[in-house]
Amino acid sequence: MNSNANLRKIRKTVGPTGDSIKLNLMRALVYVFLVLIAVFCLFPFVILIINSTRLHSELLSKFYLVPGSHFFQNLKNVLTDTNIPLLNGLRNSVFIAALTAILTTYFSAMTAFGIFMYDFKLRNFAFSFIMFILMVPTQVSALGFLRLVDKMHMMNTYWPLILPSIAAPSVFFYMKQYMDSVVPKEMVEAARVDGSNEFMTFNRIVLPVIKPALAVQGIFSFVSSWNNYFIPVLVINSKNKKTIPILIAELRSADYMKFDLAKIYIMIFVAIIPLIVVYLFLSRFILENLTLGSVKG
DSSP: OHHHHHHHHHHHHHHHHHHHHHHHHHHHHHHHHHHHHHHHHHHHHHHHHHHTTSOHHHHHHOOOSSOOSOHHHHHHHHHTOTTSOHHHHHHHHHHHHHHHHHHHHHHHHHHHHHHHHOOOTTHHHHHHHHHHHHTSOTTTTHHHHHHHHHHTTOTTSSHHHHGGGGOOHHHHHHHHHHHHHHOOHHHHHHHHHTTOOHHHHIIIIIHHHTHHHHHHHHHHHHHHHHTOOHHHHHHOOSGGGOOHHHHHHHHHTSOGGGOOHHHHHHHHHHHHHHHHHHHHHHHHHHHHHHHHOOOOO
16 A cells, blocks of 8 residues: 555656656747747848848859948948939838828728728628729739829829828728727717717727727838839839839849949848838837737638
């Protein structure tokens, strides 16, 4: 009896130790996997920074894993290149991307609020129609869009790049699903009872509740507009109005004898700085979004 009791005590002692070893092993494997994923994600940015510090001749000779000493020289070469107005391109891209993000998030949220809160006859049809537009690629409607822009005398202006952002089906769908998840209709009805009109209710009651969704979609819209090349290259003709993606593409398509790979890397490096700043500024809202729970699909 004493030997069986001792054996059970030994098993109870060894059991949790074996489980803890397995748990620690699994945890270590998870950490190793996450570190590898982080390395794979950050590796292109590290190579970009390294290449932006090297000369064109060095980049053509071999692959480098350590930074060079020509970063400011490459930056000076880009800033003094009269054919590539980098600062104008940055200003133009920031202006277009910022307005696009603001208009997209605000009006998409307003549209989603109308579908979410109002029970009208064609409500389901309106939702289905917006989702149908989501499936139409930009390239399909590009020719008709350019004809419309030309008839409205908006060629070589920023308006064709900004105004269409008011209608963003994908952002609308996200906002609608988010409102279904976190916005109680009783709160909106209580605001109406207290005498609040619809615009005041939307701006002062609903928008603060969906602030995490606004921040997330604002980041996505900013990045999408910042990287947009297809429509701007068709609309913009003036050198001083061109955006960063157009300027980078012009450098890449230059003559081989005048091709400077170092300029491309330094321009790409400069181009991602505003994206990083915007993300760092709004990342706290992404964390808040995750803590509030996932949006229903």
